[in-house]
Amino acid sequence: MKKSINVIFALTLLLIAVVAVSGCSQYDGGNQAAQPPAPPALPQQPAAASEKTIEITATGFSPSPLTIKAGQTVTFVNKDTAQHWPASAVHPTHAVYPEPDGCIGSKFDACKGLAQGESFTFVFNEKGSWKYHDHLNCCSDPAFFGTIVVE
Numbered sequence: 001m002k003k004s005i006n007v008i009f010a011l012t013l014l015l016i017a018v019v020a021v022s023g024c025s026q027y028d029g030g031n032q033a034a035q036p037p038a039p040p041a042l043p044q045q046p047a048a049a050s051e052k053t054i055e056i057t058a059t060g061f062s063p064s065p066l067t068i069k070a071g072q073t074v075t076f077v078n079k080d081t082a083q084h085w086p087a088s089a090v091h092p093t094h095a096v097y098p099e100p101d102g103c104i105g106s107k108f109d110a111c112k113g114l115a116q117g118e119s120f121t122f123v124f125n126e127k128g129s130w131k132y133h134d135h136l137n138c139c140s141d142p143a144f145f146g147t148i149v150v151e
């Protein structure tokens with residue numbers, strides 16, 4: 001009699017353990033299924049909307065002029081075999097863009113010639129019409145001047 005009670009007790013414990021484990025794994029599974037769709041939807045939209053690319057080729061900057069919103073990021077990519085150095089107007093002081101303490105006169109400055117495939121990324125927080133140039137091809141060719149309008 002006592003032995004069969006022990007067996008029933010052991011089986012009850014086993015049943016509780018199985019229910020607890022399967023309950024936990026079902027809960028985790030539900031969590032994993034619910035989480036992934038939400039996070040990617042939020043960060044993707046602002047990132048895609050806030051980043052712009054300006055390509056530098058042998059014929060200059062494109063697109064130019066470029067109109068963006070304050071806080072947007074612009075990446076200059078050198079697609080040319082020659083080096084190019086985007087920097088704020090005006091050559092040679094580069095101080096027109098109103099964020100000081102860059103390498104020459106403002107923070108809107110690549111601070112070096114970009115080799116083919118290299119890029120320079122800058123966040124435009126100041127509203128205005130900001131002229132820039134290629135410091136290495138300045139200032140005989142009008143193709144190597146550009147404007148970014150920040151609204």
Ligand SMILES: [Cu+2]
Pocket residue numbers: 087090091092093094133134135138
């Ligand atoms: Cu310059």
